[in-house]
Amino acid sequence: MNKGSGTAALRRRFQIEWAVVAMIASAIIIAATLGGWTRPADDLLYDAAMRVAPAPPDPDILIIAVDEPSLQALGRWPWPRRLHAQLIDRLAQAHPASVTLDLLLSEPEADDTVLAAAMVRIDHLYLPVQFIQPGRDGRAFDRIDPAPALLGAADDVGHANTQMDGDGTVRSAVLCFAADKQARPLPHLMTMAAAPTNWPSCLEPERLRFAAPESFATVSFASVLRGEVPNALIAGRRVLIGVTAQGLGDRYPVPTSNGSNMPGVEINANIASARALGHWVRHPHVLAALAMALIPAWLLLLAFWRVRPRSVNLLVLGLAVLVLGTSIAALTANLWIAPGPALLGLALVYPLWGWRRLQATSDYMAGELARLEREEALPIGDTRLADADLVTGQSNRLSGAIGQLRDLRRFVGDTLAGLPDPALVSDGVGKVVLTNAAADAAFGADMQGQSTATLLAGIADEESRTELARYLADPGAAHIEFATRDGRSFVLRRAAILDAGSRPRGHVDYLTDITSIAAARREREEMLQLLSHDMRGPQAAILALLATDQGDLDRARIARHARQTLTLADNFVDLARMQERAFAPEPVIAADLASEAADSLWPVARQRGVKISVVDTSDCAFIAAERESLFRALVNLFDNAVKYSPDNGTVTVEIEAAQGALVIRIRDHGPGIDPAILPHLFQRFASEGKGAEVKGIGLGLNYVAAVVARHGGTIAGANAEAGGAEFTITLPLEG
Structure with a gap:
């Protein structure tokens, strides 16, 4: 895998x-x-x-509480029903919207007629009915109604059963109760003003959103009985009369009770509030x-x-x-x-x-570690700690494998860095990911993430870019040679980087600097051209002259061709020597050296009637020169001037010292220099003349330029304004 x-x-x-x-x-x-x-x-x-979000209480609800102060003032519970009659009479004077007695008054008493008489003076007075489950004698439930006298005086009755969840907490209310599915449901005591008609869904518990404990308006039973509560506080409100005293038992746990219990009358107040304000909790x-x-x-x-x-x-x-x-x-x-x-x-x-992720990762690590040991020959071994679990042991082994791979990568990196030539490692999209010092020197240090093709095209010269781009796109050949803009030559080899599944993941581009080899190759080609063309031509002419049937040999022409061959050979040898030996100058008077060069060409010039005139205004200035090479260079220039001058013409040589330099000008009156040759005048094998009657020897001006450059000077060639060619040599004066 x-x-x-x-x-x-x-x-x-x-x-x-x-x-x-x-x-x-x-x-x-x-x-x-x-x-x-x-x-x-x-x-x-x-x-x-x-407890965080309790419901707001209905302000229209008023609780009259049978509380501890009332028990202290009126005696032990239960009270005579005449006390309830007195309370009802007091409420009748205040005209409440409704009165609900949340008290189970089921046993008949002597004062029932007094209480019943008081009850009829109240509009909308309601009494509770209690259902006890299970009932006696196998019945499903027993119904406990108010005493007959009170039942007849009440406007209506409703059930007051408290709905508790399985944990004993009151969180909801059942808004009706039915003995069976065919019987008319009995509404809840708190819904008597608007009895539910959605039978049988009213049998389903409705979840309550309770108000905070003791948030409903509450007054004491005894205070109302004593007339301490103004009628304005009671008028128009729904009054609930019920027990709140701790010892009377009508208390239940609710969500907002914070560990304590809420009186049943306050639970009924929450039911009435939810009914009025719509605070039933929906699902x-x-x-x-x-x-x-x-x-x-x-x-x-x-x-x-x-x-x-x-x-x-x-x-x-x-x-x-x-x-x-x-x-x-x-x-x-x-x-x-x-x-x-x-x-x-x-x-x-x-x-x-x-x-599951840990199991999958563990299995993957185990498989990869086994593969590394099998395929990569990494001696990972079992590095799991004795007191560690399986995953920790695998992590230790993975850490060891990563360490070995890191060392291997460092080894590869050090090997790459030690290569003498530039090397670029690129990823699958051709971006550089790794380089060596030689590449940094060639392309710059900041190459990470750059395109390899762009970097190589940036250093290649114009002629090489197209072929280089074609090779990078499809390296069919083993290598490609290209030249750079600064004159160097490189061989580029590209190798693909493959993963374990033989899929390409990138490339390695290795550049070998062959500048010296390319220069030697050019030298060889030039030497071959010299031997096959320039030196062969004069020799062939000599042989042709010797093979003629004429009785007298043209010795002058044979001598001229031999001298051309000799000069060409001397120039070539001197060029080779200059490349091998160090510059060794001596003080030389430039005017004397120029006169000697002119004298050496006197026989040649005399044959055509050409005069070489040396004009010295340098006051016999000295220059630091290699006498032999500079002499030969001047001879080459004077010889070219004589060669291209017309018969009986004049070659003028002017020598002057100006601004710390010695200037030598050689001027002839021949046809001048072809403008097409001027940019290449000092290259090897360039023809110097316009006409076809004289052929350049090829190495002459190249040799002169090399000698002048060796002496730290410059040379320029141009056509003179009055006609003919003009060469100007500038050399530094000694000292």
């Missing part, structure tokens, strides 16, 4: 494991939502949310509930592909806080989104995915 396939297999396994975790978690979340598995935890969270549709339970888990599942593992903890915490915050915020709008299924999903997904 190669690296690419191993990574792909790990990716596929991660995808499969992720899909399995997603399906298992989703199934459990759906089952928990539909089956109410988290109901106990949701109820606890509901109680906590209720979302089952599809919406499923979506809200699944979304946090799926967000976490999707985040596993993008979020770093160390950030997942914060993400889980953030999602949990978001779920709880959403439930509390929804409760303020009277909507309860149970957070239990969503929290269960987060609690399932995180460890389940962590387990």
Whole structure:
């Protein structure tokens, strides 16, 4: 298995494991939502949310409490019903909207007629009916009605049963009660003003959003009886009369009670308030509930592909806080989104995915370590600590393998850095990833991430760029030679970098500097051209003259051709010597050296009647020169001037000293220099004349230019204004 396939297999396994975790978690979340598995935890969270976001109380509700001060003032409970009649008479004077006696007055007493007479003076007075389950003698329930006299005086009755959840906490209310499905339901005592008509759905519990404890307006029974409560406080309000004293037992735990119990009359006040203000807590549709339970888990599942593992903890915490915050915020709008299924999903997904990912990673590490030992011959060994678990042991072995690979990479890097020529390592898209010192010197130090093709094209000359680009696009040949803009020559070799599966991962471009080899090759070609052309021509002419049938040999022509051959050979040899030996000057009077050169050409000039005139205004200035090479260079220039001068012409040589330099000008009156040759005048094998009657010897001016450059001077050739050619040599004066 190669690296690419191993990574792909790990990716596929991660995808499969992720899909399995997603399906298992989703199934459990759906089952928990539909089956109410988290109901106990949701109820606890509901109680906590209720304490954070209690409902506002209905200001129209007034509780008249049978409290401890009333018991102290009026005696032990139960009180004579004439006291209740007195209270009803006091309330009748204040004209309340309704009066509900949340007191079970089921046993007939002597004062019932007095209380009944008082009750008829109140509009909308209601009494409770109690249902006891199970009933006696096998009945499903027993109904306990008020005493007959009181039942006849009340406007209506309603059931006052308190609905408790399985943990004994009151969180909801049943708004009607029916003996069976065919019987007319009895409304709840707190809904008598508007009895429910949605039978039989009123039998389903309605979840309450409780107000904070003791938030309803409450006055003492004894205070009302003594006339201490003004009628304005009672007028138009819904009055509930009930027990709040601790010892009388009518108290129940509710979400907002903070560990204590709430009196039954206050629970009924919350029911009446919810009925009036619409504070019943609704539940979302089952599809919406499923979506809200699944979304946090799926967000976490999707985040596993993008979020770093160390950030997942914060993400889980953030999602949990978001779920709880959403439930509390929804409760303020009277909507309860149970957070239990969503929290269960987060609690399932995180460890389940962590387990499966750890198992997949462990298996992958084990396989890769075995492959490294088998294919790469790395002696990793078993470096697992004795007191470490399996994954820690694999991590130790992986650390050892990485260390060995790091050492191997350093070895490769050091080897690359030690190469004498530039080397560039590029990735699959042609960007430089590794270089050596020679490459840094050739291209600059900041090459990381740059295109190899761009870097190579940047140093190549114009003629080489097209061929170089073609080679980089498709290196069919083993190598390519190219020249750089600064005159150097390189051989480029490109080798592909393949991974373990033989797939291309990049290239290595190695450049070999062959500047000296290229120069030697040019020298060889020039020498071959010299031997095959320039030296062969005069020799062939001599042989032709010797082979003629004439009786007299043209000795002058034979001598001229021999002298050309000799001069060409001497120039070539001197050029080679100058490249090998150091510059060794001596003081020389330039005017004397020029006169000697002119005298050496007197026989040649005399044959054509050409006069060489040397004009010296330098006051016999000295220069530091190699006498022999400079003499030969002047002879070459004077010889060219004589050669291109017309018969009986004049060659003028002017010598002057100006601004610390010696200037020598050689001027003839011949046809001048062809403008096409001027840019290449001092290159080898360039023809100097315009006409075809005289052929250049090729090395003459090149030799002169080399000698002048060796003496630290310059030479220039041009056409004189009056006609003919003019050469100007500038040499530094001695000292």
